[in-house]
Amino acid sequence: MKFALCLSGLLCLLGTTGLSGTTGLSGAARPADEHPTLAIGAKAPDFSLMGVDGKTYTLASFEEARILVIVFTCNHCPTAQAYESRIIQLTKDYKDRGVDVVAIMPNDPQSIRLDELGYTDMGDTYDEMKRRAAIKHFNFPYLYDGATEEASKKYGPIATPHVFIFDSQRKLRYSGRVDDVEKPTKTPHVSDARNAIEALLAGKEPPVTTTKVFGCSIKWTEKSDWIEKAKEEWAKEPVRLDTITADGIKDLIANHTDKLRLINVWATWCGPCVAEFPDLVDINRMYRRRDFEFISISADEPAKRNKALQFLQKSQASATNYIFNIDDKYKLIEAVDPKWQGALPYTLVIEPGGKIIYSKEGPVDPAALKTVIVDDPTIGRYY
8 A cells, every 4th residue: 555645744545445454634544344445346335315405315316327426525635626627527428328426425524633624615514515516516416424424334435536336236336536637737647437437338347447546534433533632732832922013014914935824913802803813723723734824913002912922822823923012003004004994803815925815804704714725826725
């Protein structure tokens, strides 16, 4: 078995269907008898799962299809996102040829750490699945199996995405990757899933029945202890609050780094600031392994520095934190952004070189802010 180290610093899977063990993003080994992958020739296990359209789907929902393609995929995985458009196109190309495509989301959303979300603006909850399906205009049923993972345990996907192709008798004829090129900007050399479909439609054996699959490991419920371990790790990180001048702030805004920079101006006496701050801490934990940094600037009086520091410590805000060195709010405003009218909180996203791509006076919409971050070319959704 081989493993590839992703740019996020987390492990992604390069596995083979039927392997005895795997290691994925969480770093947890997969025992030989844990959720074995469905064998070629096996009958498709039944399921009863809710789709993002609110309907319940079973195996019988696709009984009229000559060929059934089941893709185990998800929202958060960069590899899964890289294949979304190709799965949409595959569905479109074969819908009039008796081929049904259905996607199943196998992950327990509660077993995903924030630092596993560095390439996405969404996790794998049912509501987030609905949002992703709407944004990408999925033309296939997208089913949620995160509550019990019962269907996923029967099929045994190794990574997302993992394709299972069944014939008219619902016997498994192909298990593996979509194709051999992850990046959506490149042309595949071998389109294994399409080759299998074409062969079955022609009454022939697929040229290849199994392949390795590359992507993010399945987040089984038993991996949820990683969430508590992460919280323990974050709680130990040191929290500092340094003083900054107007010139120092202007230098921050100029952003002479190669990182996308999120800056938030806040104060302990500002209710909306305090309410939204945990979301910003979460965002930092999501993207800080990428070319990204979060910087907070306290607008509290310098004499209230200890109060501001205590708030940051309670918030476990281990990013870069500053407090303005003088009690002149108008100089702070001009240093941060002359276009800012002065209401708190104030949030900016700045590209390398100082281009402001997002500014928000008042509380941010965390979901919208994540989208701004991950869709910027400095960060991106793919490896």
